[in-house]
Amino acid sequence: MSNATATTSHQRRILCVGMCVLDVIHVVEQYPAEDTDKRCLAGYWQRGGNASNNCTVLRQLGAPQVEFLGMLSASPAFGFLYEDCRKRNIIIENCPNTDMDPPFSSVILNKATGTRTIIHSNPGFPPLQYEQLTPLDLNNYGWVHFEGRNNESVLKLIQNIRNYNIELRNPKDRIRISVDLEKMKDEILELGEVADFVFLGKDLAIHLGWREPAAAVMGLYDRIKPQKQLGDSKPAIICPWGAEGAACVDALGNYVFIPSKPVSEIVDSLGAGDTFCAAVIYALQVLQKGLPEAVLFGHDVAGYKLRYRGYDDIKHFR
Ligand code: FRU
Numbered sequence: 007m008s009n010a011t012a013t014t015s016h017q018r019r020i021l022c023v024g025m026c027v028l029d030v031i032h033v034v035e036q037y038p039a040e041d042t043d044k045r046c047l048a049g050y051w052q053r054g055g056n057a058s059n060n061c062t063v064l065r066q067l068g069a070p071q072v073e074f075l076g077m078l079s080a081s082p083a084f085g086f087l088y089e090d091c092r093k094r095n096i097i098i099e100n101c102p103n104t105d106m107d108p109p110f111s112s113v114i115l116n117k118a119t120g121t122r123t124i125i126h127s128n129p130g131f132p133p134l135q136y137e138q139l140t141p142l143d144l145n146n147y148g149w150v151h152f153e154g155r156n157n158e159s160v161l162k163l164i165q166n167i168r169n170y171n172i173e174l175r176n177p178k179d180r181i182r183i184s185v186d187l188e189k190m191k192d193e194i195l196e197l198g199e200v201a202d203f204v205f206l207g208k209d210l211a212i213h214l215g216w217r218e219p220a221a222a223v224m225g226l227y228d229r230i231k232p233q234k235q236l237g238d239s240k241p242a243i244i245c246p247w248g249a250e251g252a253a254c255v256d257a258l259g260n261y262v263f264i265p266s267k268p269v270s271e272i273v274d275s276l277g278a279g280d281t282f283c284a285a286v287i288y289a290l291q292v293l294q295k296g297l298p299e300a301v302l303f304g305h306d307v308a309g310y311k312l313r314y315r316g317y318d319d320i321k322h323f324r
Contacts, residue, residue, distance in 0.1 A: 014178070014179075015148040015178060015179050015180065015181070015182075015291075016148055016291055016292055016294060017070065017071075017148070018071065018146055018147050018148035018149075019071040019072065019073050019097065019146050019147045019148065019149075020064055020069055020071070020072050020073070020147075020148065020149045020150075020151065020287065020288075020291060020292075021072075021073045021074075021075055021142075021147050021149070021150045021151065022057040022058070022060040022061050022064070022072070022073070022074055022075070022150075022151045022152075022153075022284075023057055023074075023075045023076060023134070023150065023151065023152045023153065023160065023163065024055060024056050024057025024058070024060075024076050024152065024153025024155065024186075025055035025056065025057060025058065025076050025077075025109065025153060025155075026053060026054075026055045026057070026058040026074060026076050026077075026078060026087055026091075026108065027053075027054050027055040027058070027108055027109040027110055027111055027126075027128075028051055028053070028054065028084060028087065028108055028109075028110040028111070029051060029052050029053070029054035029110070029111050029113055029276065030049075030051045030110060030111070030112050030113065031049065031050055031051065031052065031113045031115060031276065032046040032048075032049050032112075032113070032114050032115070033046055033047045033048040033049070033115045033117060034046050034047060034114055034115070034116055034117065035047060035117055035118065036116060036117070036118040036119075037114065037116050037118070037119070037121075037123070038114075047117060052090075052316055053086075053087050053090045053091070054111060054276075054277065055076070055109075055153075056153045056186060056188070056279075056280050056283075057074060057075075057076060057151070057152075057153045058074055058076070058091075059277045059280035059281070059284070059317070060151060060280050060283055060284040060287070061073070061074045061091075061094075061096045061284075062094060062096070062284075062317045063277075063280065063281045063284035063285065063288075063307070063311075063317055063320055064284045064287070064288055065094050065095060065096060066317055066318065066320035066321045066323075067284070067285065067288045067292075067307070067320060067321075067323070068288075068292070068321075069288055069291075069292055070292075071097070071146075072095070072096050072097065073096065073097035073098070073099075073100070073147075074091060074096050074097070074098055074101065075100050075101060075134070075139075075142075076101060076134055077101065077102055077103065077104060077131065077132055077133065077134050078098065078101045078102070078103045078104075078108075079103065079104060079105075079106060079107055079108035079131075080103040080104065080105055081105060081106065081107045081108070083107070084107060084108050087108060100139065100140060100142060102134070102135075102138050102139065104131070104132050106130075106131055106132065107131075108131060109126065109127060109128035109129075109131045110126075110127055111124050111125065111126045111127070112124075112125045112127075113125075113276055115274055115275070115276060120271075120272025120273075120275055120312075121275065122274070122275045122276040124276070133155070133156045133159070134156060134159050135159055136158070136159035136162040136163060139163075141166075142163075142166075144166070144167060144170040144181060147167075147181050148181060148182070148291060149181065149182045149183075149184070149287060149290075149291045150163075150164075150167055150181055150182075150183055150184075151183075151184045151185070151186070151283075151287055152164070152183070152184070152185045152186070152197065152201075153185075153186050153188075154185050154186050154187040154188060154189055154194040154197050154198075155189055155194065157193060157194065157196055157197060160185075160197060161196070161197070161200065164183055164197075164200045164201070165200075167181050167183055168183075168200070182202045182203065182290075182291065183200070183201045183202050183203070184201055184202065184203035184204070184205065184283075184287060185197045185198060185201040185203075185204055185205070186205045186207075186283055187204060187205065187206050187207060187210055188205075188207035188209070188210060188279070189207075189210070190209060190210055190213050192214070194210075195214075195226070195229070198226065198230055198241060198243075199230050199231060199233065199241075200233065201241045202241055202242065202257075203241055203242050203243075203244065203287075203290070204226070204241045204242070204243045204244070205244050205245075205246070205283050205286075206222060206223065206226055206243055206244070206245040207245075207246075207279070208222075208245065208246065208247050208248060211225075211226075211245055214226075219245050219247040219250070219251075219252070219253030219263060220253055220261060220263065222245045222247075222253060223243045223244075223245045223253045223254060223255045223261065224255060224261060226243050226245075227240060227243055227255045227259065239257045239258075240257055240259070241257065242254065242255065242256045242257050242297055243255050244286060244297075244301060244304075246279065246282055246304075249266065249268070249269075250265065250266070251263055251264050251265035251266045251305065252264050252266070252282075252301050252304070252305065254297055254298065254301055256297050262297075262298050264298055264301040264302050264305065265305075266305035266308075266309060267305065267306070267309055269309050269312045269313065271313065272312045272313075273312065273313055273314055273315055274311075274312065274314065274315045274316065275312055277311075277317065278308045278311055278312055279308075281307055281308045281311045281317070281320070282304040282305065282307070282308040283304070284307075285303055285304040285306075285307035285308065286300045286301055286303065286304035288303075289303040289304065306323075307320060307323055310323045
């Protein structure tokens, strides 16, 4: 039998598994015409990547213990990615590293429209390999969130967590598992079947033929087989649908659409989806809210973030 530590589940670490990349950002007055030479209004770089952004937001919201797990680059030129995690008290003690330069994104933030255009470059950065990881002490964790990618290793990590949960004396100590299904690949749906919470991206939903938010969450809910290890339950599914709001279905199949409030001025929409996801997890896990309240909280934090550059102002969100 596993013995969870004295802390209750919601005080333990929230772990986000995925990528850490460099985002190089240009803020422009309007989107440049092709083959022109322009100056931007502002330029800067920051640590990015979905799981890495989730960690940043969780820390800004006040989650006490946040860990990132992903391959890190040991290349000296990118030491800033490590430093930034350290500065924000994001635990990286279980991350493997490589000498290769990290993936990076060139991002254009268009002041006129509020859009963010991302051109991502990943010239073969090694993905996380389950076999290379030091086994995690699962007693430390209350929630583990996965970026939907790299199925083979992620499924093995999830299986370990599932086995740990089965062995627990007190079901309240269960580690909850969420996955972010955003990449346009049909095979990542497999990860949804083994999670407690699924974030389904709008683009993936449309790619799968669901043109409405209700059709997306109910379509995925119907497609997922009940999970034997969880007493034949299904995951809750949350599908953010742009500025309109998000469709949700809970584990019992109850559907609700939670609208979001309009945002008057968008300063920075990069990572707004990652912010929503992190804020929903924070509300469910740390604030112990129910699903509709957590999604509303997610909208409010993401809406707040849109008004500021980067993620640092989220700490002032009330
Ligand atoms: C935003 C983001 C960026 C990163 C890109 C990778 O959601 O995580 O930080 O460059 O997506 O696709």
